[in-house]
Amino acid sequence: MANTSGALRPPRNRFDPRTVAWWRVQLLVATLIGAGPLAVLGLLIESARAWLLIPAAAVAGIGLAAAIAMPIWWHRVHRWEVTETAVYSLTGYFWRTWRVAPMSRIQTVDTTRGPLQRSFGLSTLVVTTASSAGAVKLEGLDHGQAAELAERLTELTDATPGDAT
Amino acid sequence: MTEPQAAQAQPAEPELPWLRLHPDIIKSAALLTLGLALAAGVPAAIGLGGISWVVALAIVVPGALIVVAGGTGIEAVRYHVTRYRITDTRVELVTGLVFKQHRSLARERIRSVDLSAHPLYRFFGLVKVKVGTGETGSGSGSTGQRSLTLDAVSRAEADRLRAELLRRESETAAPGEGRLATWRPGWLRFAPLSFLTPTLAAAVIGLFFQVSEWFGRGGLPVELAVDLADRHGPWTIVLLGLAGILVVGVVGSLAFQAEAWWNHRLDREPGGTLRVRRGLLVNRSLSLEEQRIRGVEIVEPLGIRSAGAARLDVVAIGLKSEQGGSDVSTLVPSAPRAVITAAADAVIGPTSVDLLPHPKAALGRRLRRAAVFILALAVAVAAAHLLWSMPTFLSTLAIAVAALLAVASVRIAFDSYASLGHGLDGRYLVTRRGSLRRSTVYLDRSGIIGWRMSQSLFQRRLGLMTLDATSAAGQGHYAIVDADQDEIVRFAAEAAPGLLDPFAADRPHDE
Known part of the structure; x- marks a missing residue:
């Protein structure tokens, strides 16, 4: 990894491997807070269903992808x-x-x-x-x-x- | 913390008398409340007088009496219950009628003594004294607990307190005592060039709208302007309006600056303190212990810089600079550049240093930002033309303003790049940046308490890095923006020897 830009070396230690799971749960909770109300409203309000469920799906998709990938990456980067x-x-x-x-x-x-x-x-x-x-x-x-x-x-x-x- | 009675009984604390505030504070409060009562009562009486003069007086006079008696009475009680004294080690203040409050500050922690006197106090020869410890940070306790206010004592007593509280036994006479800078009324010519002028002008326009809003005619100023424009032609009205606003702004900023800086003097006093005295209506005096000074900042806002002038601020622990146009940290207001340089030299020693310019890539960043801004302007103007059918006048005005802004943004990009620079000057780290507000900071290297380096993805592509020197003083951190990434780390290592050595990249490491 090109972590050595500048004349400083990166710090020696990575964070505890459990942080990956911790970050992941945080991201999932944030995704749920974002997508949950949209999805519930979408199921309740028939006339605007598509307008609410599509964004809900988008938020959930992006959130899930981030929750899978980002913590692994952060764990490699944060020192x-x-x-x-x-x-x-x-x-x-x-x-x-x-x-x-x-x-x-x-x-x-x-x-x-x-x-x-x-x-x-x-x-x-x-x-x-x-x-x-x-x-x-x-x-x-x-x-x-x-x-x-x-x-x-x-x-x-x-x-x-x-x-x- | 000892109770006053107990303290007096102690044999170890020999007979230090408790002192009172000056009794004239009661008279001052009486006059102040009388003034308030008159200011509120006279219009009220006139308003009510429409019904009946007897009723009006019957309502207003007792009300006014209650205000005056109440205000004066509170002050009289405060006078009678408040005591203070200065022992060898502490400043103590006892106050409160029902809730007795005993406050004390360790004298060795005192870092500043502020004196101020508003016109009524000046009439009675009174001065309000604020003793500060200059402690900041996230520790427990509010700022109120770190300072102590004597409101108010006589002028002679205030001067005695100031001299005594900031006297240090160990300190020998510092070199360069005496007057460091004296304000001249001619310096007021820089006042209209400050950013206060457009700010005040905008405030006046806002006030105009606000007042018409109160009378339920929020759109009135616009209607008036449109009406006038119809009658006299739009260009005349725009130009006249601009001129009128400008005059208001200029007069306002002249008045503000004159009130704040009239009779300003900067002195170095025995015992290692700097003292700033100033003010036309409200007399202000700030005494600052030099031990807590960590550097100076030479500030050159664009207008003032174009006139060859600058301002000198102090970087000191416990003085937050740049808070809502606050001028508490200013040592010398807008003055010719040579005066400011001389004052800076007198405060922290020679300040001449050749600054290292930053890589050309930093100019590229600034030009790209300007390009994005111009693009956004063009899109906005084009969109406005497409969405609404604009009359010739509005269309011309919009295009002219956009063109002016576009030219200005490119010039600012070049100017901002030209400002960038950093260097080491003996005891000081020097960093300069900014165009609209160009600032040159001289930060004492011993006052650097950490580093923060940051690099965005864009900066990384260009090999640039921003270094922040963190400090307990002033803003808390001072940045060297967009410097070369390798050079700036070496620079930081040199500025604070030893700190970064263990983290240098050329050592072998387990990647």
């Missing part, structure tokens, strides 16, 4: 890495974003788990700095790994003096 000195992430393909937050400037380390994430045993780790634009979000780490990482990051950042601005 993360934590070193002794920085947190590093790469997300996106059409709009790629590399984020680097130095350990010495990290202000808070949060882990969150949504209900859906919990059922997959996943966590999100958010590292914030004093800048509103400086947060690095690692979505889709194994729960145990995220907790361990958060602890390590907290220790490392506590060891750094200063107010990180």
Whole structure:
């Protein structure tokens, strides 16, 4: 993969393989929210049936295709890495974003788990700095790994003096 | 947090008296509410007077008395229950009648002291003092808890507070103390060139429509314009209308700028603070601790740049720039370029630097965007002609406006490319961008707290990349747009040594 444009190498780690299923469920839910009401209305309102069922089918088709293909692709593209000195992430393909937050400037380390994430045993780790634009979000780490990482990051950042601005 | 009584009883805190606000705030409140009561009461009385003068006075006078007595009474209570003091380590404020509130700020955290006085306060010699810690970010607590307001004290007391709160024992006399910039009334000539002029003009037109809407005649301005156009010919009316709006805008922006910047001075004061004083009706004073300054931004909006002028903003922690035309972060308003450069040099040190231009591909992107815009314009004009049968006047006007916009968009594309540039200047990372609002940011390299690089599919094809330096100050991030993708990573590595080294591509990695 041509992942090495620019002079930076991609971060070393992929997200947990379970993120693929998690993303897939999210996409399916979104598809259902989009196509469901259209389909129900189409079945109820006879006069506009074609006008509602065709878009519903289109939304469902696109959503299903995306749910099958996109998560696999995202899993190949999204990367993360934590070193002794920085947190590093790469997300996106059409709009790629590399984020680097130095350990010495990290202000808070949060882990969150949504209900859906919990059922997959996943966590999100958010590292914030004093800048509103400086947060690095690692979505889709194994729960145990995220907790361990958060602890390590907290220790490392506590060891750094200063107010990180 | 100690209660005031307890604190006074402590032997460790020797007899620091609690101070009161200035009693004249009560008189000021009385005058203010009286003014309000008159402003509301007189028209009301005249309106009601149509029925009977006795009834009108019987309704309005007691109402006015209640307003004045209430407003004055509240202020009197506030005066009697509010106390403040400055100890060696903290600033404390006790207030509230029913709900006692005790606020205290650690003095070492104080980063700014704002003084302001509206005309009534100035009449009584009062000043409102706002003490800020300059803390931002997503921490708990609102901004209210990070600042403390004394509303109001005497001018002498305000000056004493300002001097005492921003004094740092450790600080030795900084070089370059004294006056850094002084405003001249002649600089007002740049005011009409600012984007405030068209904004105010548009606001006046909007107001016109709004008022006619209130009277149930929303379409009245259009009817009037059409009527006038029928009588005097459309071109006369369009040109006269434009001229009239322009005059309103110019007068408005002159008045705004004069009120905001009259008698402006920028000083460096002992103890490492910058102080901006300004204002014609409302006197404002902002004292800014230099420790929290992370750079400066030279802003050149198109109109002002065309007159060889610019504006100097500060990039500081806790001062959000560019919020709804806010001018709190402005150190020097629109002034000749040489004055701004000199002021920037005085604030952060020499700012002369040769910026590296960006690859030609960045110009291509801008020209393609302009082409898309022109295409959309052409389609819109053509569609309008096909859908409606347009009279000659409207047709000519639409084509003329579209042609002007098309030419402008191409010129902006070239100008925007010419603006692009970045460089390193000793302590500072420098980035310049923008055409309508060209901005040159000097960001302290020690104030860079992370990187964000982004690349769209289009940028990747052209080998371009956008680098954002994130910072705790100002906007939070400053971008170097459409730079060469290899060069910009080396640049980032040089600007913040060590940070990107572990992620450099030339190291072997497990792909």
